[in-house]
Amino acid sequence: FNPSQSPNYGFIIPSAPSPNLRAFLEYVDALHAWDFDALMSSFDDALEHRILPQSLGRPVLNKRQYGEYFRGVMPLFRKFQLTIHEVIEAGDKMTIHASSTGESITGAPYANEYTYIVQFVPPPPNQGGKALPKMRFVKEFVDSSATVKFFTEERAKAKARE
Numbered sequence: 001f002n003p004s005q006s007p008n009y010g011f012i013i014p015s016a017p018s019p020n021l022r023a024f025l026e027y028v029d030a031l032h033a034w035d036f037d038a039l040m041s042s043f044d045d046a047l048e049h050r051i052l053p054q055s056l057g058r059p060v061l062n063k064r065q066y067g068e069y070f071r072g073v074m075p076l077f078r079k080f081q082l083t084i085h086e087v088i089e090a091g092d093k094m095t096i097h098a099s100s101t102g103e104s105i106t107g108a109p110y111a112n113e114y115t116y117i118v119q120f121v122p123p124p125p126n127q128g129g130k131a132l133p134k135m136r137f138v139k140e141f142v143d144s145s146a147t148v149k150f151f152t153e154e155r156a157k158a159k160a161r162e
Contacts, residue, residue: 011084020094020120021087023132028082034074040067044121044134052141056148076154077110079103092133094118106157110150115141
């Protein structure tokens with residue numbers, strides 16, 4: 001059994017993606033470009049972002065707090081690529097199974113796996129008719145073992161360089 005050959009493990013962007021999927025794909029594009037402003041524009045001003053499982057002890061972050069958190073993560077990476085494996089949409093909610101690979105600024109490889117559960121809200125009326133929905137509630141489940149190991153080691157290396 002090779003999961004990469006399973007018909008349930010390969011995501012293909014539909015020819016006419018929903019507005020919510022287009023919004024999530026813009027978020028992915030911002031991640032690939034490592035564009036902080038574009039990334040943050042994907043979120044509603046009333047964002048509630050959770051990094052789960054709860055055993056990681058991460059607090060719920062609002063948009064400002066998530067921005068501060070992400071600004072702290074960005075300098076740790078040289079490369080980052082997110083691959084979507086599956087998307088399930090239901091109304092204003094979307095579940096995404098994804099994985100990432102990357103490289104830290106110290107050359108350490110990075111790999112993680114995610115399940116995002118996202119609830120979208122319509123864009124603010126002042127953004128015009130072509131604006132995309134915004135992510136309001138985000139639950140980002142991560143590979144807790146890989147996450148703790150990578151960030152503990154990379155933050156220790158960063159501290160040693162200071």
